[in-house]
Amino acid sequence: MSEAIKLFIEDARAVSIEEAAKIMRLTFKRTGVEHPQPCPHCFGTDTFSFNTKKEKWNCRAGGIGGNDAIGMAAHCEGLDIKSREGLLEACSIVLDRDIPDEGERESNEDRAARKKRLEERRLQNQADAATRADSQADFREKERAKARGIIKAATVLRSVAAPPLGRSYLQHRCNSFPDASWLRVGANVSYWHGQDERGGPLELYSGPAIVAPFIGRGLVEIGCHITWVDLHQPPKFRPLLFGLTKKGLACGLVDWVFGDAPPLAIDLADGLYEQLPTKKMRGSKKGGLIPIAGNPDARRWVGGEGVENGTAFGVWEGWRGDSFYFAAGDLGNLSGPAEPSSRFAHPMLKKPDAKGVERPVMVAGPVPKRDQDADDAMWVADHVDELVLLADGDSERVMTAAAMARARARHARPRRIIPIVWPRAGYDFSRMAVETGE
Incomplete structure (x- = not known):
């Protein structure tokens, strides 16, 4: 591999997720660091997203993700990054320039200068990676602390003191609810979306929600899962929330405020507004799981993706005593x-x-x-x-x-x-x- 190609690859490794997303013309939300959208490779409605703060991307439909722009470009364009051709094509995309001609001749002086620049780039990449790792660790710990605060503020779902909407929601969705202390209910859990005039987080909505912990090994709380509830919105029984998109802002539209009528169907279809998810996760979920009922000491475990499916299956089984x-x-x-x-x-x-x-x-x-x-x-x-x-x-x-x-x-x-x-x-x-x- 020529020094020109090596430098070309190192330059591509230095490109951030945000820079690459702009070059690839991916969609940015007006505010925030998480940018969900249809996957350019796997389709879907919001299966693909990238995070400009965490320097990560993920495709739920394809079950793949990463923390660099080269891998993101390769996935979006269907390139095999393990092959030389696919790797170089992905680098070319994120740099927005042609692949160098390996056959070009360089003078000794140019070669020495290129090697020096290559080494400087490698060292800078290593330093930037260390800085990002420290920043991500700090961000992750702050998020975990916020998640623990949300859990602590909520009331155990089965408790008579808990808002009844949590039990009613599971009754509507699953025909019953677990007699366990894992799931909790918050009467007024804030839904943050967008930023205020000072750049701080903006509370779009506050209402009842089921709060479930994410636990890691040792049953340590590492995050939480929040499902907002609205029994007036069948069949999912979750509130309808909308956000103004970057395209809508450019067209001069104003932010949607909870209590307003839903945006027009044509505005949603044109991407001027978007319907927001009514389930969110705070803290860390990676490697963790959400307990629903039973004791983790059980030798039989039963579960899938969502709380509702696990609950419905548990209700159907009669909440077996030998199962978690x-x-x-x-x-x-x-x-x-x-x-x-x-x-x-x-x-x-x-x-x-x-x-x-x-x-x-x-x-x-x-x-x-x-x-x-x-x-x-x-x-x-x-x-x-x-x-x-x-x-x-x-x-x-x-x-x-x-x-x-x-x-x-x-x-x-x-x-x-x-x-x-x-x-x-x-x-x-x-x-x-x-x-x-x-």
Whole structure:
């Protein structure tokens, strides 16, 4: 590899997620550091996002993510970053310049200057990475402290002192609720979105919410999961919240305020406003899980992505005394990252490449990534000998099946059985529970 190519790659490694996203013309929200949007590679509505503060990107549909601009560009363009060609193409994208000609001749002076610059770039990259790591660690600890504060301020769901809306929500969504102390309810939990005139966080809404802890090994609280509740908004029974997009701001529209009528359907379709998620996570979720009912000392664990599905399945089972029920929070935390070589072409879904040619969507495969960190997915206690994994039948089938197979492979241990339970096609367990009344 020529010095020109080495320097080209090092220059690309220095490009931030934000700089690359602008070059790639990805969508930025008007405020905040998290920017969800349809994945340029896997489609979906908000399955892809990048974070300009944490220097991370993630695709929930593809079950893949990373912390550098090169990997983000490779995923968005369907490039194989493990190949020389794919790596250089991804570098070319984030730098917005052509790949150098390896055959060009350099003088001794130019070569010496290039080597010096390459070494300086490497050292600077290392220093920047260390600074980012320190900043991220500080940010993560502050977020965990905020999460613990939210949990502490909420009341145990089963308590007579808890706002009844939490139990009513689970009754509507799951036909019942667990008689356990893990889940909590807050009467007025703030929903932060956007910034005020001084650049501080802006409270868009405050209302009742179910608060669930994320726990790591040792049952330490590392974060929390918040689900806002509105029993006047079936079938999900969560409030309708909207935000003004960057495109809407450019068109001269004003921020949506809670209590206003919902934006016009045409404005939502045109991307002037967006419907905001009514579930959020604070602190850390990576490697943790959400306890729903039972004791983690149990030898049988049962869980899937969301609290509602785990609760509905527990209700259907009658909350078995030998089981611990949990939720992973999302599919990526349930299954962990995939080995890149296990990626495969979706048998049906296709998308146009940069030249407009229809190509199959690539799916994160069923093989767990080699040498991954212990907290790359939720933890499962070593004593568990039966792990029941709950799949979502209303998610894209092929991608979900691959992720569930990856979860089973990741959590496999000698003498541990791991059945994967699927609901009816097009359903999740929560919807099945409501429609069957069981």
